[in-house]
Amino acid sequence: MRIRTFREEDRLALRRLFTRAGRGSPTETLWGHPESEAQIYLEPYMDLEPESLYLAEADGELLGYLTGCVDTAAFPSENDRIDKAVRAHRLILRRRPAAFFARSALDAAGAALRRAPSAGEIHDPRWPAHLHINVAPEARGTGAADGLMERWFVRLRVAGSPGCHLQTLVENTRAVRFFGRMGFTAHGPTPAVPGMRYLGERVHQRTMVQSF
Template identity: 70%
Template sequence: MQIREFAEGDRTALRELFVRAGAGSPTESLWGHPESEAAVYLEPYMDLEPESVFVAESDGALVGYLAGCVDSSAFPGESARMEQAIRAYYLMFRRKPAAFFARGIADITSAAIRRAPTAGDFRDDDHWPSHLHINVAPEARGIGAADRLMVRWFERLAATGSPGCYLQTLVENRRAIRFFERMGFTACGPEPVVPGVRYRGARVHQRTMVRAV
């Protein structure tokens, strides 16, 4: 197992890994269009901050990755990236994405009536300026790939002087939460409904987690 920095030649393999790495998790697919999902949660990191993207390689194949950002305030927010993907891929005219966004609007409306929050971008916080996404293929789980990717990320944060980072996962993703807690992350803030997302037919809830460097 080798943990190394992203290289431009990794793009195609990393896109393929993005699709299969979430297999079996509550976020395996959000709106049913992997190409546009990668345009929100993977491509911008390769384009704008490749030095904060790390990959796990085993026997010449990529089996995991961590896409990070040292200064979130200087990076396009998730909402902005999603809006761009909706326009670029005409998602409102595709059946599965259109159904997802219709559910999302219904969830937001329902929450507004109940005066309840819904999931969204993490507020800027000087304590946790950095953030990350991590994904590991099913065959590489439990063999240390995720741990070593995280260690490499923490080393980068220390080298850049970042005081801490955050990530966002789902309350219902118990396996991920146990891993993040083991890596020193703690829950932060409320756990609102994530508009549009369903897991086993039920709504899911966002959990924000933070860790000091």
């Protein structure tokens, strides 16, 4: 297994990996439209911070990736990226995404009425960096994820970052265990994520942090 930084010629292979990495997990897809989801969670990192994008490769095949951002406050917000993708792909006119966003609006309205905590990004100077990591099903247990995280930690230490946060799902127990093993600890409440369902049930955001 080789861990290396992203190169421009990796774009096509990385987009293909994006559509299959995480398969079978609660975070496999949001609304079943990989092109728009990649525009939110992959392409901005290739375009704006490629030096923080690491790839796991074996025998010339990409098996995992980590997209990172050293300063979340300087990166386009998740909401802005979602709005841009919705417009670019006309998601409101597509049946499955439209159903997701309608359900999301209802979930958010219900949470507001109950004055429940809301899911979303965090902005805390103690943990300004953030990451997303995914590996292909066949690469789980091979050390690919560990290698990607170790390279990311080196990047943050060289940059002088005080800390990093990430967001996963409570229901993604494998991911929560992995991040705990890598030194992250749970932080804050676990609100339900508007719109998202896994096996027909609500899912809940789990924020985790690590200081350096």
